[in-house]
Amino acid sequence: MKVLVPVKRVVDANVKVRVKADNTSVDTANLKMALNPFCEIAVEEAVRLKEAGSATEVVVVSIGNKAVQEQLRTALALGADRAIHIDTEEELAPVSIAKLLKAVQEKEQAQLVLFGKQSIDGDNNQTGQMFAALTDMPQATFASAIKVEGNSIQVAREIDGGMQTLSLPLPAVVTADLRLNEPRYASLPNIMKAKRKPLDVLTIADLGVALKAHQTVVKVTPPAERKAGIMVASVAELVEKLKNEAKVI
Amino acid sequence: MAILVLAEHDNAALKLDTAKVVTAARAIGDEIHVLVVGHQCGAVVQAAQALQGVAQVLVADNSVYEAHLAENVAKLLVDLAPSYSHILAAASSAGKDTLPRVAALLDVAQISEVIAVVSSDTFVRPIYAGNALATVQSHDAVKVMTVRASAFDATAQGNSAAVITLDKVFAAKTQFVSQSLTVSARPELGNAGIIVSGGRGMGSGENFGMLEQLADKLGAAVGASRAAVDAGFVPNDLQVGQTGKIVAPNLYIAVGISGAIQHLAGMKDAKVIVAINKDPEAPIFQVADYGLAADLFEAVPELIACLS
Numbered sequence: 001m002k003v004l005v006p007v008k009r010v011v012d013a014n015v016k017v018r019v020k021a022d023n024t025s026v027d028t029a030n031l032k033m034a035l036n037p038f039c040e041i042a043v044e045e046a047v048r049l050k051e052a053g054s055a056t057e058v059v060v061v062s063i064g065n066k067a068v069q070e071q072l073r074t075a076l077a078l079g080a081d082r083a084i085h086i087d088t089e090e091e092l093a094p095v096s097i098a099k100l101l102k103a104v105q106e107k108e109q110a111q112l113v114l115f116g117k118q119s120i121d122g123d124n125n126q127t128g129q130m131f132a133a134l135t136d137m138p139q140a141t142f143a144s145a146i147k148v149e150g151n152s153i154q155v156a157r158e159i160d161g162g163m164q165t166l167s168l169p170l171p172a173v174v175t176a177d178l179r180l181n182e183p184r185y186a187s188l189p190n191i192m193k194a195k196r197k198p199l200d201v202l203t204i205a206d207l208g209v210a211l212k213a214h215q216t217v218v219k220v221t222p223p224a225e226r227k228a229g230i231m232v233a234s235v236a237e238l239v240e241k242l243k244n245e246a247k248v249i
Numbered sequence: 250m251a252i253l254v255l256a257e258h259d260n261a262a263l264k265l266d267t268a269k270v271v272t273a274a275r276a277i278g279d280e281i282h283v284l285v286v287g288h289q290c291g292a293v294v295q296a297a298q299a300l301q302g303v304a305q306v307l308v309a310d311n312s313v314y315e316a317h318l319a320e321n322v323a324k325l326l327v328d329l330a331p332s333y334s335h336i337l338a339a340a341s342s343a344g345k346d347t348l349p350r351v352a353a354l355l356d357v358a359q360i361s362e363v364i365a366v367v368s369s370d371t372f373v374r375p376i377y378a379g380n381a382l383a384t385v386q387s388h389d390a391v392k393v394m395t396v397r398a399s400a401f402d403a404t405a406q407g408n409s410a411a412v413i414t415l416d417k418v419f420a421a422k423t424q425f426v427s428q429s430l431t432v433s434a435r436p437e438l439g440n441a442g443i444i445v446s447g448g449r450g451m452g453s454g455e456n457f458g459m460l461e462q463l464a465d466k467l468g469a470a471v472g473a474s475r476a477a478v479d480a481g482f483v484p485n486d487l488q489v490g491q492t493g494k495i496v497a498p499n500l501y502i503a504v505g506i507s508g509a510i511q512h513l514a515g516m517k518d519a520k521v522i523v524a525i526n527k528d529p530e531a532p533i534f535q536v537a538d539y540g541l542a543a544d545l546f547e548a549v550p551e552l553i554a555c556l557s
Binding site for chain 2: 011013014016017018019026038093094095098117118120121122123124125126127128129130131132133134137138139140141142144154158159160161162163164165166167168169177178179212213214215216217218219220221222223226227229230231232234235236238239241242246248249
């Protein structure tokens with residue numbers, strides 16, 4: 001079973017971003033970048049499936065400028081076998097990303113396509129579902145456990161109010177939630193080995209996909225600041241403030 | 250053209266989220282239809298009919314829809330789409346699962362987690378865990394969007410919208426195996442007026458019993474930070490944060506929560522925030538209206554006693 005894992009380069013989860021003064025976008029210049037945490041979990045799961053003998057090959061793919069190769073190398077160091085970089089300077093909507101990934105899947109014919117459930121920059125939570133729709137594959141989003149059973153896959157997923165288990169015939173799409181696994185740290189030998197693993201570069205034209213502009217970002221603004229609060233000295237004072245000042249209890 | 254709202258329900262009851270999404274729809278246009286997809290969901294249909302501002306309730310009641318699978322619910326929505334300018338759902342686990350499939354099949358973008366309607370084609374949505382707000386204008390013929398329910402008030406009841414029964418049935422390859430939902434007498438996180446939330450500082454699942462007592466004194470829901478869920482103290486459906494529940498109660502009491510960016514993203518729109526943490530440098534105090542730097546194992550029992 002071949003597993004395809006699309007991954008995204010994002011601002012590191014521990015960095016607090018700021019909006020540019022001209023309100024056109026978020027300022028990402030010189031910030032620490034990383035593999036999107038949910039994508040990292042997806043890569044880890046694919047590698048574990050390979051280690052368990054369920055998967056034969058793990059292919060990672062990313063879309064963006066040359067810098068995304070850094071995150072592809074990270075994924076290779078975690079244990080992926082080869083990487084595909086779709087080279088573009090354009091900011092693409094999830095639906096466009098899904099179309100490009102569909103073209104990749106037509107060549108790769110992966111049996112399982114494992115996504116992170118959302119990227120922590122755009123917070124869209126769309127690409128896996130869109131890819132599944134375009135390829136008419138069944139999907140299990142927000143996965144917290146995966147079990148391959150012959151020609152199907154059983155997935156436990158986190159839903160509002162509890163857990164749900166679905167069974168999907170392969171090929172299928174799964175999107176990873178936080179508790180699917182805890183990704184490993186890449187060892188130095190594996191980081192060195194990753195430098196020699198194959199990394200193919202394609203363009204949008206190579207894939208023969210026509211993309212459209214779907215929306216315009218009118219402006220990006222900082223959220224309203226909360227008014228500075230106060231420290232209280234005791235539980236009694238807290239209760240008094242909540243009752244008489246905030247009037248919420 | 251009309252606006253279609255996908256109802257959020259469990260076949261037995263309509264979730265309050267739907268009444269909130271209808272409010273967002275009313276900010277866009279006048280002709281609003283609600284789609285109820287499920288199995289043996291008559292009570293849900295009646296509740297949807299009662300929502301103010303709703304002109305029609307479309308009903309697809311069939312056993313293939315019992316588990317609300319994204320795969321075939323999306324196909325049903327795509328079949329209905331030619332009559333609509335906008336398709337809305339709550340940004341719930343079901344809405345997030347289903348609507349991107351609808352958008353992709355219609356070859357349009359989806360706008361996720363809308364928190365404000367500027368005009369019929371322009372909407373505001375948070376990005377980067379709520380550290381920035383993007384105002385986006387859609388150029389697509391059909392606007393497909395999920396709505397952050399906590400950003401809108403629920404529409405009132407007292408209406409009696411017409412019911413239209415849909416006969417077309419779409420099958421799914423996905424098979425439902427099982428489901429386990431947490432049963433609780435406390436209010437749901439998304440709709441609670443008060444939330445008491447615990448973090449890593451709680452130390453264990455047993456210690457959450459203390460927060461449950463406090464919650465019951467206040468008629469509150471219980472929530473948790475990712476750290477508390479990852480540590481196995483409480484189940485995942487209690488998680489408040491960027492990738493968990495996004496809440497905006499009147500009062501949010503954060504106990505033993507340090508205040509990571511990802512947690513703040515889920516609760517910083519609460520009207521009043523209280524933080525109890527023994528570390529006076531914890532980032533949670535920067536968003537708190539009232540901070541108490543104290544040992545939670547002393548402060549929480551004292552708080553319960555004060556409220557008794």
